Amino acid sequence: VNIGVLISGGGTNLQALIDSIDKGYINGKIKVVISNRKDAYGLVRARKNLIEALYINRKEFNSDIEFDLKILDELEKRQVELVVLAGYLKVLSKEFVNRYKNRIINIHPSLIPSFCGKGYYGEKVHRAVLDYGVKITGATVHFVDEGADTGPIILQEAVFVDNNDTVDTLREKVLEIEHKLLPMAVKLFCENKLEVIGRKVIIRD
Ligand code: GRF
Numbered sequence: 001v002n003i004g005v006l007i008s009g010g011g012t013n014l015q016a017l018i019d020s021i022d023k024g025y026i027n028g029k030i031k032v033v034i035s036n037r038k039d040a041y042g043l044v045r046a047r048k049n050l051i052e053a054l055y056i057n058r059k060e061f062n063s064d065i066e067f068d069l070k071i072l073d074e075l076e077k078r079q080v081e082l083v084v085l086a087g088y089l090k091v092l093s094k095e096f097v098n099r100y101k102n103r104i105i106n107i108h109p110s111l112i113p114s115f116c117g118k119g120y121y122g123e124k125v126h127r128a129v130l131d132y133g134v135k136i137t138g139a140t141v142h143f144v145d146e147g148a149d150t151g152p153i154i155l156q157e158a159v160f161v162d163n164n165d166t167v168d169t170l171r172e173k174v175l176e177i178e179h180k181l182l183p184m185a186v187k188l189f190c191e192n193k194l195e196v197i198g199r200k201v202i203i204r205d
Contacts, residue, residue, distance in 0.1 A: 001028040001190040004080035006071070006088040007035045009122075011042020012175060013086035013107055013182050018049050020183035028190045031078040034071055036090055052078075058090075068093040075100075082189055085144065086182065089121055097146050102196045104144035104151075105189065107182045109174045111156055112140040116149035126170040129161060137161055137170065139177040141185040143196060152201045154185045154194060 005014050014033060020026045033046035033053045046053035054074060061067040072095075075083060085092075085106040097104065108116055110125045115137075120128065129137045138158035145151035157177045161170065188194050188203060195202040 001082050002078065002080050003028045003030045003082045003084060003186070004075040004078065005030055005033045005042075005046075005084045005086050007033060007040050007042035007086050008037045008089040009040055009042065009087045011040065011045045011087065013178055014042045015045050016179035016183055017084065017086065017186060018045065018051070020187070022049075026183055026187045026190055028082070028186060031080055032074060034074060036067075036088070042087070064090075065093050065095060068096045072096055072099055082186070084182070084186060087122075091148050092144060094146050097144060102143050102152075103189075105154065105182075105185055106142055106144050106149070106151070107178050108140045108142070108149050109137075109171070109178060110140065111136070111138045111158060112142060112149055112153060116140075118148055120149070123167050123171065126167045126174070129170060130165065130167065135161055137174060139174050139181055141181045143201065152196050152199050154188070154201045154203075155181045157181055 007014055030051050033051055035043050035055050036058055038055045043053040056070055058067050083100050083104040110116055115125050115128045136158045140153055141155045142153045143151040159173045193204045
């Protein structure tokens with residue numbers, strides 16, 4: 001399966017995918033990595049692994065739609081079949097989501113539907129988890145629909161929140177889960193084991 005990865009930052013989830021493919025765990029190929037941030041270290045990770053890496057500057061476009069259409073163009077001309085959002089901080093347009101219906105996978109650092117949606121990204125998620133005082137948190141991998149972090153859930157895993165946890169220690173604990181769940185979800189997709197029925201994702205063995 002040809003994979004396109006969208007990033008905005010450090011790209012540790014991208015790195016987990018690259019490593020999983022190199023180990024033969026995922027039967028897929030990352031054709032391109034696209035970032036909306038010029039300084040995203042994930043672009044460096046891609047280039048180090050001889051993967052085409054593009055920075056697309058939102059400011060060169062008149063609207064979010066045109067920006068998305070440019071990204072779609074780059075993906076489609078490389079026959080990308082699965083889009084993975086790995087720390088990508090922009091919400092996709094309806095056009096984009098419809099073009100890749102149930103073929104866009106996102107990773108979110110909380111147990112959706114808690115601490116997700118508008119404004120909940122990166123450290124803000126872990127800050128909210130600590131402020132609320134929940135006893136477990138975790139990561140969620142889901143298909144992307146038109147909302148923010150609202151699509152059908154593929155995989156989730158929980159981790160305990162300890163009394164002395166900070167945003168940093170929580171982020172590390174959750175990232176460890178992310179780096180396991182995202183490759184697992186991509187693997188299942190590449191093996192055609194994911195079936196979406198309404199809001200539910202059925203994992204066929
Ligand atoms: C991670 O918390 C991920 O869950 C979120 O973006 C953050 C950065 O991920 N989607 P990465 O290190 O850039 O992959």
